Each structure stands twice: as structure tokens, then as C-alpha cells.
Amino acid sequence: MSSIHASESIQHWNNETCHSRETILSRIDTVAAATPERTAIVDLLPKGEAWQLSYASLVDKSYRVAEQLLARDIQPGEAVCYQWPTGWEFIALTLGIWRIGALPCPILPSLREREVSYIVEQSGSRLLAVPDSFRNFDYRPLAENIAATVPQTLEICILPMDNRHPEKSNLGTLMADSYNKSAIDARSPDRDALAELLFTSGTTGAPKGALHTHGTLLAALMHHTQTLALTDADSVYVPSPLAHQTGFLYGMMVSLYLGSTGIYQAIWDTETARRAIEQHGARFVQAAMPFLADLVRQNTPPQGLRTFVATGAAIPRALAERASSLLACQVVGGWGSTEACLVAVGRPSDPPQSLWGTDGRVMDGMQMRVVDDAGREVPAGVEGNFQVKTPAMFVDYLHRHDLYAAGFTEDGFFDTGDLATIDSAGFLHLTGRKKDVINRGGEKIPVAELEDILYQHPAVVDMALVAMPDERLGERACAYVVVQAGQSLSLQDLTDFLESRGVAKIYWPERVECVSELPRTASGKVQKYILRQDIAGKLQEEQTVGPTSEVQH
DSSP: OOOOOOOTTOOOOOOTTSOTTOOHHHHHHHHHHHOTTSEEEEEEOTTSOEEEEEHHHHHHHHHHHHHHHHHTTOOTTOEEEEOOOSSHHHHHHHHHHHHTTOEEEEOOTTOOHHHHHHHHHHHTOSEEEEESEETTEEHHHHHHHHHHHSSSOOEEEEEOTTOOOTTTOOTTTTSOSSOOHHHHHTTOOOTTSEEEEEEEOOSSSSOEEEEEEHHHHHHHHHHHHHHTTOOTTOOEEEOSOTTSHHHIIIIIIHHHHHTOOEEEESSOOHHHHHIIIIITOOOEEEEEHHHHHHHHTSSSOOOOOSEEEEESSOOOHHHHHHHHHHTTSEEEEEEEETTTEEEEEOOTTSOHHHHTTSOOEEOTTOEEEEEOTTSOBOOTTOOEEEEEEOTTOOOEETTOHHHHHHTBOTTSOEEEEEEEEEOTTSBEEEEEESSOEEEETTEEEEHHHHHHHHTTSTTEEEEEEEEEEETTTEEEEEEEEEEOTTOOOOHHHHHHHHHHTTOOGGGSOSEEEEOSOOOBOTTSOBOHHHHHHHHHHHHHHHHHHOOOSEEOO
16 A cells, blocks of 8 residues: 655645644534535536535535545555546545545546556555446446556446435445444544645646645635635536546535535536526636636526636636626636646726736735746746746645656746736736647647657658647647658547547547648757647638638537
8 A cells, every 4th residue: 555745845834824723624524513404515417407415414425435445444645546527426535535634636537548547556546436437438448457457456446327316325335334433533634634636737748646735725725715705605616527626626625615505517518507507506616718608608698606717718808798798797817727726816806908818816825926037037018937836836746756846946936837927917918838738628738748649650750739729618739740651641540549549538639730841940849839820820711711621629
């Protein structure tokens, strides 16, 4: 068995505004004791039904999960991997893992064998929990193949998706009939205990496992809820996957931290979103911009939201104006990352001319700056390297403390890898990236890693993957390919190849451009800005004359 610990060199923040012994579990237990019947979870089902769990019921289920994990000898600090879709089961399992001081390692349901196997092996988890099926995919063979290939002994737990009723399900053997409360409480974590292991999409190689403690996540929640003036009256709508930081921290954990109701949706569709808002009273949501764009496109957009925080890219002014009017709510943008959590966000009181088209301004209690390559802070409006400092900062990269240490300056700022400007009013404008990554609706595509795989295709002589603009998702991936003489290559050929290598569909290119050669510098580097300009121009032309290349929507 293995346990994961934060690096001894980490300097923990001592935030006087947070109670030193408080954790998310103690806050939940306080709510459950004071108002046991308060609704903690509304789990929206596809055909109009919804399951609701009170705080008392959620606490009870989390203890029953903890009992089963103790029976499996899961140790403090030990990672537990689970690839469950959004729903009450995910939340109960996460809390159960926390109760015994273990480490949640959630995995996006859209990832496939290649990515999941890497995460399981790196985390050292001895348990992998998957659904039997979700969105027409059978997870059993995936889990069995992983168990047969990773070096550790791996137990597979299967969650039956046709028996999800909260009063009937035992979470695929992960929920006991009874529990020993005192034994479980003896394992309750403190604020310095590790609370989250999330793997970021690789940008220059393999994904990195970012580690957060209960203290760093609580700092993120405190500053977030205070900055946006959220209270327990703000029911939180969670359309984002819970295995993503947006859904995990700014959906599930925000609602539990506030003691409010979380309203969850596993599969995105706008009619279910309407139910969440109009029928179940959702008031706050933080999600990627495509969710906002889809709501606004409805003939009669839903009414009732108070605040929508759109992340992943600056909100175009036209969309923000339409959304504010049609949804009758406050629409603001923000910037954050798995490592740093949310650092910049717009306030509803900010003037629209500053708020829209920017990535917000620094949150209370946090710092951000733009510096040149020598580390000198640049004047307002000048582009440079974007760096942040926050009490919500992650505490290490799993097995890669070298990368963690290299990411910080001597005065404690984390270099995000982004290029940005900060205007004279303090609003952030992301302008580009030093790291080569494509942001598809908030999901970052690992460009270098995919290029390495695609280069292995027998028909490929040379290739580059670049971002192409997309109105809904912000960016999609386009593959520029030089093909072997006498051969042809279609988009289907590329995606079939990636599927055969176990690459998740969300990372596949959605257009291919076959060219005779790639533009390169004298030193041999691909000039990707030329390719980005080329595809943007083609897309603009096709709006009037029709498509000229192969596109998959």
C-alpha cells in the first residue's frame, strides 16, 4: 500500500480568517446537526425525475462509505481512484474518502484506457471504481485491462447505473449497512492533510498530478464566496463534471461549504438546465463559456439565476450583453487553474465596459502580476508573463517536486505559463500561452503528447496540431499534416488511429488540413502562428462560400 504526502519543503499558509481546525467535513457535519432535513443534493435525472438527499442522509452515507474503505485497509494519504459520472454517488464517495483521511483522485468519465491507466499507476491507488456503463460506453473491459497491466494489485468496484436510487444502492459494495463512528472519526483529517489529487492535461508531456490540502481548498472557497457575496440561500447549479476542478471545487465544494443545495446534472442538455434553474431554484453557477452560450441560444432562456461565472476564456462582449439581458442575471468572467484555483473574477458591480471581454480582476486576498523575462513587473497594458500568488495554491506535483519547485519565483509567485496584460483598472487580459495547449471549452488538449502519437501514423510525414477558433467552445483542434507521397489521409483515419491508441475523444482533432510542408523557422521550429492565421482565415471564408476541408462537428 502507498500513501502520498505533501513535500516537507512546502510552506503552509496561516490564514487567520479561517478556523485552524475547520475542514469541509466539520462544516457539513455542523449543517447536518443544526438542520438535518436541509436539502444537500438534487440529482437531476434525464427524464424529468430528481433524487434529493438531505444533509443528514448525505452524512450517513459518507460514514457508510468510510466503513467500507476501512475494511479495505485504505490508509491516510492513500489515493483512491474513481471514474464516476456526476451524481449523489460521487459526492458520498468523496466525503467517505475524506472521513478516513484518504485522498480522492477523481477521473473524468470521458477519459479512456491510456489516460486512466497512467493516472491509476501514478497515484498508486489500490482501488478503481467505475460505472458499469455510461453514455453508451462499457467500463468493465477498460477497468479489467488496467488491473491486468498496472504494477500494483488493483481492486475493481463496479457501480450499477440501473440501480441508482439512494435508498437502494450500496455503491457497488462501497457502502456498508452500518458503521463504527468512533473508529472513522479517529481518522478525520486536519487542514494540512491532502484533500485532492487532480491530473492536469499534459502540455509538454505526461499529465501532472496537482495536490491540494484541505487548507488550500478551504482558502479558495472562503475567498470565492466572500468576493461574490454567496450565502446558504444561493443554491449552486453544477453542470460541469465533478472530476474537473470547476465542478469539484466551484460546484460540489462551494455548495457544501455554504451549507446550501447543490443541483447536479450528469449529461448536459438545456432542458435539464431549465429544470435546475426554474424548478429547483438554482441561483449560482460557475462553468465554461459554452454552457452560457447554449442557454442564451434557447428561444426562451431560463429565468432565476442570480450569478453566472463563465471561465475558460474571456466572455465576448456581445454574448455577455445578451446573456445578462436574456437570463436576467449577473454575468462575470474569471481566470483560474487546477493548481492556483480561481484568482481573478469580475464583480457584478464592475462596469460592463471593463467587465466583459476581460478575465476579471484579482480576488480579495490574492495577488497577480505581469513580468518580463527578467522578472521585472511591466507597466499597465504591456504584455508579459502572468504570475499569481494565493493561499489557495496547490502544494506539490505528484512525484514531480522538481516541476513544482521550478514553477515558482524566489518571492513565491507561480508562473502560469500564460502571457497577459493587466490594464490600468486592474483587469486581466490573457493574450496567449507559452505552453502549447488548445483550450476546448475549458478542457485543455495536450498538444505535444498528441503530436507524438500522430507522428506514429504510417501515412504521416510531418504534422502540427493548432487551435482553430470556435464560437461555442472557444477553440477546437486542427491537424496540419504532410502526407507520404502517393497516400491520402482523412480525419476519420486520424481519429481511428487515436482511438486505437486509447486516446479520449475529447482530445481528437476535429479538422485536418493536408499541406505540402509546414512553415518553419531557420532553427526548424514550426511557426504555429502562421497555421493559426491560416485556419482562422479559412473558417472566415467558409462562412460565405462554404467549407473546403474536412471538418467534424
